[in-house]
Amino acid sequence: MATKGHLFIISGPSGAGKSTILVAILKKRPQLRYSISCTTRPPRGGEENGVEYHFVSEAVFRRKIDNGEFAEWAEVHGHLYGTSATYVEEVLVRGLDILLDIDVQGAKRLSAKYPEAISVFVTPPNMEELEKRLLKRGVDSLAAVQRRLKNAKAEVAQAHDYGHVVVNDDLAQSVSDLESIIEEASGNE
Numbered sequence: 001m002a003t004k005g006h007l008f009i010i011s012g013p014s015g016a017g018k019s020t021i022l023v024a025i026l027k028k029r030p031q032l033r034y035s036i037s038c039t040t041r042p043p044r045g046g047e048e049n050g051v052e053y054h055f056v057s058e059a060v061f062r063r064k065i066d067n068g069e070f071a072e073w074a075e076v077h078g079h080l081y082g083t084s085a086t087y088v089e090e091v092l093v094r095g096l097d098i099l100l101d102i103d104v105q106g107a108k109r110l111s112a113k114y115p116e117a118i119s120v121f122v123t124p125p126n127m128e129e130l131e132k133r134l135l136k137r138g139v140d141s142l143a144a145v146q147r148r149l150k151n152a153k154a155e156v157a158q159a160h161d162y163g164h165v166v167v168n169d170d171l172a173q174s175v176s177d178l179e180s181i182i183e184e185a186s187g188n189e
């Protein structure tokens with residue numbers, strides 16, 4: 001039987017730098033796959049349907065839940081987000097490694113479904129820096145930034161549930177840390 005790929009679950013507070021790290025890694029390692037989630041969150045300026053997310057209405061999202069299309073789904077910061085079950089399974093069966101950027105609730109559910117998954121929590125060096133990054137990103141309203149900061153405290157408190165923690169201070173170092181985690185998983189066979 002062919003070897004299955006590895007599933008990497010990446011979580012961390014909004015603004016910690018998950019997307020930035022993942023984009024850099026995917027550029028360096030084109031054989032890696034990324035699971036594009038479905039969301040009811042409206043696209044931010046510069047986001048494209050099918051690139052960062054599949055943007056859908058709440059009705060469509062609820063239909064997908066009813067049809068069992070999600071490996072996991074959760075409400076995060078007031079919007080619904082879900083991971084396609086078939087995409088993840090197809091990639092793994094093809095023997096390819098896949099990265100998921102999902103919240104702490106989704107990570108818990110998926111780790112239960114895939115106990116062999118490798119989980120990584122990306123955290124900012126401190127809350128002041130997180131606020132700076134959320135404001136610098138400049139895509140969320142002030143109210144949305146406040147909500148994300150408030151949720152960040154509860155999220156960071158769950159970092160100990162993850163197999164690895166990456167403190168995203170220096171970006172190049174964080175990319176290299178995540179690459180080492182990915183390599184370690186392949187070397188542990």
Ligand code: ADP
Nearest residue numbers: 014015016017018019020133137168169170171
């Ligand atoms: P997330 O995907 O975790 O919500 P982003 O990747 O969108 O976070 O990053 C939030 C903001 O922080 C972006 O403006 C990004 O350019 C910036 N950023 C990411 N990593 C770092 C870092 N190591 N140092 C400084 N700024 C960073």
Ligand code: 5GP
Nearest residue numbers: 014037073074076081082083101102103106
């Ligand atoms: P954002 O709106 O900033 O892109 O993402 C907000 C949060 O939703 C982040 O914590 C991100 O990890 C999480 N998220 C994105 N996609 C999914 C998903 O498919 N499932 C779950 N549970 N969370 C997701």
